[in-house]
Amino acid sequence: MFSTDHKVIGVQYGITSLIFLFFGFCLMMLMRWQLAYPGEAIPFLGTLFGPDRMPDGVMLPEFYNQLGAMHGTIMVFLGVVPLAVGAFGNYVVPLQIGAPDMAFPKLNMTSYWVYFLGGVVMLVSFWIPGGAANSGWTSYAPLSVIATTGQTLWLFGMVLLITSSLLGSINFIVTIFQLRAEGLSFMRLPFFVWAQLVTSFLLLLAFPPLEAAGVLQLMDRLAGTSFFMPSGLVVSGVPLDVSGGGSPLLWQHLFWFLAHPEVYVLILPAMGIVAEVIANNSRKPLWGYKSMVYAIIFLGFMSFIVWAHHMFLTGMGTAISTFFQTTTMIISIPSVVVLTALFLSLWGGSIRFTTPMLFALAFLPMFGIGGLTGLPLGFNITDIALHDTYYVIGHFHYVVAPGTLMALFAGVYYWYPKVTGRKMSDKLGKIHFWGSFIALNFVFMPMFVQGLAGVSRRLYDGGQQYAHAHGVLYLNEVMSIAAWALGLAQIPFIINFFLSFKKGSKVNDNPWEATTLEWAATTSPPLAHGNFAHVPRVYRGPYEYSVPGQAKDFSPQNSQ
Amino acid sequence: MQIPYTDTARPDTGLYNAKLGIWLFLASEVMLFGALFSSYVLLRVGAPTWPHGYEILNIPLATLNTVILISSSVTMVMSWASLMMKDFGKYKRYMGLTILLAFGFLIVKGFEYGAKFSHHLYPSESTFLAIYFTITGLHGLHVIGGIIVNAYLWGPGAKMWKTEPVRFTNRVEVAGLYWHFVDLVWIFLFPVLYLL
């Protein structure tokens, strides 16, 4: 339980984050009922929630807001990032660099338990009077400052999660710099490790301003300060008894200063996983490895100077608006470089359509759609019409759900044999893939249509009260049915995940015939203490597949 | 199972692990306090009126605190230098002095806060007081954290000097880097809040 072994900690992060992903998904499934059938009681489940949340099974708007704010918070901070970085990063990075563990094993253990505590605090908030945070995952002031107690718990939870993240990122950076095996120069690192390195720098330097902002909001809520409270605010007809003089926009600036780099934290590990799976299953080196590395370094750097494209409608003048629009357009370039390189990596390859490869291949067009739909949002002019509409929700979900989440599934199917010594069932995997892939598109594609029609975000009745929404309201039911179908499609995955642990076909060290050290230099699962029977030495780059003149179609990094 | 480069420097980076680790942590702290300074600028520029620090705050006390903190930085680095010269007795004296000076800083701060509260000058009174209490409060928490770490290294943690002297010296160096950073933040805090 309190192990300091990175493999155990990686599995702890993995199981915990998958449970949080499931919980966040359930919150969404509840929301989608209300959106499809506003004002109707939820069958069977409706009565379980009590009169404070769903009197007679009909969802209250206040509860809808809690579901919305917590769905976002849980998915991003308790689900995707802990899975991508905490689980995959922790487990795979030391193995891929030939290290016996992370640089600071005790700190690693602390990171996990602080994350766990943060998660508990977040969940507990649902059961306190007033319920969970309900001011959006973005917690904009002044609404969040006057909101119910759940918001205070949200802030404490975030402080814990940010602390966990900071400790983890320090560990990752020191490990990658200091514990690489002999012969493993930076340009021989698997792309997955590069992705985790850039991600860790983003987490290290971008999270602290949100921690500061969280402290300021806690002061506003608990000590009555006015960091974010403007003068003259009137709530329910009564002027607020605060000193005033604060700035709601200060919260937005500090929040987005983190939250923009955060979205690259969401995508970079996913790109790393896809790169590994594609190289392995096309039996070819990655096309443009160096360009990809420089691209993500540039991407990480640029991510710090685009944040106000989330704030185009806050009253900024044209000069500043143009600055952020320009940096936003520039930052789309490295993503295109990476995506193009991954596509080109397939050209002329001997593609093996294994389950992880299916997910990795699907990532490419899905991330493409997600990225392209970001462009009209990045232009300040078109953003005027699209800001705060369902178009935005469609955009970011395409990048994170059909995008990152599919890549994470690819990672689970790919590395499961290394962690457990057994393969997951291919049949169940393919059902999971096709079910998810089709359902995901039916959930999120209609959102662009609704957004272009002007349907706003965070409306608990899905836009029913607005005349301009009427033509596209029918799509709510379509999306909700697709969402519940998506839920059903996860059942084969859940069964597969648990069943294969005992019943999956056993594998040897390197069932995928891969070149990187986690496959080539150690057993499945790796040795409990120290990972490697003999400390590996690296002789070549990470993707030496189908090298002319070699007997096998893959040359592991550590073979002489 | 040994983690490499815990005590010895890795040849290509020239660093032992904890040295890189603490500098990365300090980098994140720069962003943390930077965000608070940035907030200070935003709030002050936007305010119709903003008091000068010397109108509300106690400059002599804060100057005393500046002297105390800088002195504690010297005693901290001297405690590390003593270990490098293999003088454990001197180390104990200098580290002990560092901890005492740090307590002194907190006591003076306590006086300052107490005086404010007795005049009903709470953080909720104005944005100036809000940012003053928040930044100095967060800094104060960092001082407390430093005291805890240093006290451990002075007391129970000092046993490591007998068994692994190099590792212990490195720990003191790393703790020193943190402590100097706490001093660094105050070096900016003092003029910005009190003198301007």
Next chain:
Amino acid sequence: MDSTHTDDIKKQVRVYIIVFVALMVLTIVTVTISSLHLSVGAAITVALVVAAIKASLVASYFMHLISEKKVIYATLILTGIFFIALMFLPISHYLDPISVK
């Protein structure tokens, strides 16, 4: 026990004492200048310049930054750039608001 090693440390100690004295002097300087109540712009500039000098002394000599390794320098330069971006935040807020004609 190599005496040259101890001599190096003793030289370092001398540097620490010199820096300590310099820091005390600069503290007196900054407090004295503030009592002159210069114009806002001048006061801010002087205060920040003095603080920057003091900070550089602490960083360079107490924290040994003056002889640190490239990795540390690179990390700090990167942090410095993002710190400037963070400072740009309030400037961007006020520099160019929407103007109603």
